[in-house]
Amino acid sequence: MNDMTANVGAQERSDSIYFAPLLPWQQMLWSQLTQRVLTQQSLPHALLAAGMQGMGKRAFVWRLVAWLLCREHDTNPLGACGACESCQWLKSGTHPSLQVLPIVSMPINADSDTLQEKPSSAKDKKSAKTTSNSALKIKVDDIRALQPFIYQGGQGMRICVLDHAEQMTVAAANALLKTLEEPQAQVHLFLISDTPAQLLPTIKSRVQQLALQTIEPAVAIDYVTHALGHTINREAVGKMAIEQLIQLANGAPLAAIALAQAPWYGKRSLWLTTWQALRSGKRSSVAASDYWQKQLSIKEFIQLSERMLLDIKRICLGLSELQTDINLSEALASYQPTDSGLETFATSLQQTKVALQQNVQEKFAYDKLMQELACL
Known part of the structure; x- marks a missing residue:
């Protein structure tokens, strides 16, 4: 078993991703796919899960992968049983019938579309960092390394997941x-992409896209409301706040x-006050920089500033603000x-991101951005 085998379960990964409750807007698609399997109809050889981050x-x-591999899926149509040998392999990260690329690609939890690099050894734990795009590159040697796994015969169902x-x-x-172009019996490929427009047309033409992008507004509002701890009988202002969050998140x-849980989201009015005070x-x-360094990390302040700039640009163009x-x-x-x-100012924010990757001190970066914000 090589290094790619079932890395989605190993290296400190929580097994909840495989057995988490089905998201409400995915129930119809789940039923359609599982029914095909249960009625002895084959799934497409290659499936593409594409769309913006945050759709699940x-x-x-990962939930479907676990169910397909589950030894008891015939009697558990709603999800993997969590108890059979296959499910135990997933939990331990040693499933022989699952391979994943890129090797560092690891979902954090069932409610996240973001990835984080997971250390594969005690030594690696000391240097684990958030995965960068360069780390996520899938190279030709990675694809070639999958070939023995894909083309081995008589081994039952085998699944390959290509994230990003x-x-x-x-x-x-x-x-x-x-x-x-040469599908093998009982081999399924899952491609996941946040930006499917960047996929080669020849790839997209040979995979079937999963219908995951359509989410009814009422379903989204109800889910976000419950997740954030609101009641069903929420006040109108509460509903407006939820609707704004969903709009800012593009649905x-x-x-x-x-977004609601981001440290910077509750400091948008404060950013506006600071900008006006600087400009006037x-x-x-210097005082503004000292103050904000105690409020947010520089990366969080950049995220906040980018969000504010988007709405400022909208207003300058004669459009209504989203916030x-x-x-x-x-x-x-x-x-x-x-x-x-x-x-x-937008260019300065981008340049600061690059500078931070080169270990520029946060204080220096903050001081520079505040000087430029005063001139905006």
Whole structure:
């Protein structure tokens, strides 16, 4: 068994991803797919779970993988049993019939579409970091290493999951085409992508996309409301807050929940107050920097600033703001930054991200951004 085998379960990964409750908007698709299997109809050889982060596509794929491999799925149509030998293999991260690329690709939990690198040894634990796009690259040698697993005969069902499939190099994608064009019995490939437009057309033409992107607004509102601890009989203002979160998250419920829980989300009005104070000269950039360093990490402040810039740009273009709870349009009624000023600050935010990867001190980065925010 090589290093790719079942890495989705090993290396400190929680097994809850395989056995988590089905997300409400995925029930119909789940029923359709499981019924095909239970009525002896074969699933498509290759399936693509695509769409923006926060829709639960990874949660669906890992749950389906567990169910397909489960020895008792005939009597458990709602999900893997969690007790059979196959489920135990998944829990321990040693399933011989599951391979995953890229090797570092590890979902954090069932409610997340984000990934984090998981250490594979005690030594690696000391240097584990959030996975970068470069770390997620799927290379041609990775695809070639799958071939013995895919083409071994008489081994029962075998599943390959290619997460962040858009990160395949051209050579890797071309190597995968052979597998897609020559489907093997009982071998299933799952491709997962946040940006399917980056997939080669030849790949997309040979996979069947899972219908995971349609989420009814009422279903999204109800799910987000319950997840955030509100009651069914919530006040109108509470409902408006939930609807705003979902709108800001482009309709993705899991992203809306993550947004509400982000440290910076509750500091949007404070950002606006700081900007106005800096612009009017009522506060120095040094004082503002010192204050914000105690409020948010520089990365969180950048996320906050990017969110605020989006709405400022909308208002400057004559569109309505998406954040209706912080009176942004009122603040911009007497003054609006220029297009060049907005672009300059947006560029500074991007440059700061790059600088942080090169170990620039947060204080220096904060000081510089506050100086530029004062000029916006």
